[in-house]
Amino acid sequence: MNISVLAVDDSRTMRDMITLALTSEGFDVELAEDGEHGLEVLDGIAPDVIITDINMPRLDGFGFIDAVRARDDTKTTPILVLTTESSADLKTRARDAGATGWIVKPFAQDKLVRALRMVTG
Secondary structure, three states: OOOEEEEEOOOHHHHHHHHHHHHOOOOEEEEEOOHHHHHHHHOOOOOOEEEEOOOOOOOOHHHHHHHHHHOHHHOOOOEEEEEOOOOHHHHHHHHHHOOOEEEEOOOOHHHHHHHHHHHHO
16 A cells, blocks of 8 residues: 655656655655645645644744644644754754754655654654
8 A cells, every 4th residue: 555645745747856855766645835725735634744844935844843743633644754954953943833844954765765664654
């Protein structure tokens, strides 16, 4: 069974890179352009794992994680933060909000795939 992923990132390039990296490994990928859009997309799907950026317009990654965790259907869905940020404070804030893991951009395809398989396996 394929692992389904919702990737939320305001960068089209990053969404394209995530799609390329994951579909080539057999993942099903859904995309959203920011946190607000991510919540809209979530109304129609039940992903096995969510990847989100932190710095996005309309609703940032922290607000998105909070909203995902507040929903019954996604309360326990693994969330990986994929961002250029690497400060310990932000990592702690993301973990406190309910993030499962943290990957710094630019990402290595094999590391991303391994992390996704780890949190869904």
